[in-house]
């Protein structure tokens with residue numbers, strides 16, 4: 392498959408609709424994420440990140456446009472986008488770019504999603520092949536409008552990547568509304584890593600995660616581990632939404648009790664003034680301390696830091712893989 396690249400003007404128009412800018416300053420021509428809103432407060436110095444040098448990120452950006460693929464990097468306005476794109480990596484977001492849930496932290500558009508594109512698995516596999524990825528992370532918008540929540544599409548995407556490349560596969564799925572048959576279908580494709588984020592502590596669920604259910608998310612992780620113990624299970628939380636330390640440690644204990652192997656902890660950043668505000672900027676030293684505590688609790692791999700996202704350097708959590 393050799394899809395035609397988009398015209399420059401067309402690509403730039405799509406960038407604008409995503410809140411991306413090509414005017415990244417001298418020497419930078421890749422898109423950059425919209426700066427997180429700090430609601431008039433100054434960001435602490437540890438949250439200021441220099442743009443990487445060179446134009447490597449533009450290759451990734453153009454390839455994704457040409458193959459008409461969505462990434463959570465762009466749709467969630469991830470602050471790591473310039474770094475990850477310049478390393479020719481991205482987290483693919485399948486099943487469209489419109490979500491059916493109204494989560495207060497998330498920048499992805501919500502509304503009525505478009506039909507599922509049957510050729511998306513092939514386009515995704517092609518991107519993984521052309522980027523030369525050794526590890527691919529596949530996530531999706533939440534598709535509560537579909538009977539299986541999009542599980543069959545996840546299944547097809549995993550198989551397509553497997554057939555076209557040697558890459559290990561990580562999925563980051565929604566909760567499928569507790570439809571265990573849907574979870575089972577994803578497990579049948581045997582991803583190397585199954586990630587499902589609890590995102591925050593249960594007291595904040597109503598404000599942060601809308602229709603999600605904390606116990607359901609824990610049960611999903613336990614289901615995957617019981618069904619396929621060889622699959623690495625993983626979850627993550629955003630800090631700074633108003634959780635207490637005690638609440639956070641209780642969640643970590645719950646995750647371990649439900650067979651969660653790997654953990655990510657990162658700073659929540661409000662994508663805009665219309666999203667939940669940041670309650671606290673957690674200092675790097677506190678992230679490091681929490682990471683140490685989590686390791687002592689038995690997590691096999693922990694990534695904890697202000698810029699950690701569930702897919703940030705995800706390859707390093709695959710058994711036998713280390714930083715390149």
Ligand code: SF4
Nearest residue numbers: 464469471472475702
């Ligand atoms: S951390 Fe994840 S979501 Fe953010 S830019 Fe990197 S790959 Fe994309």
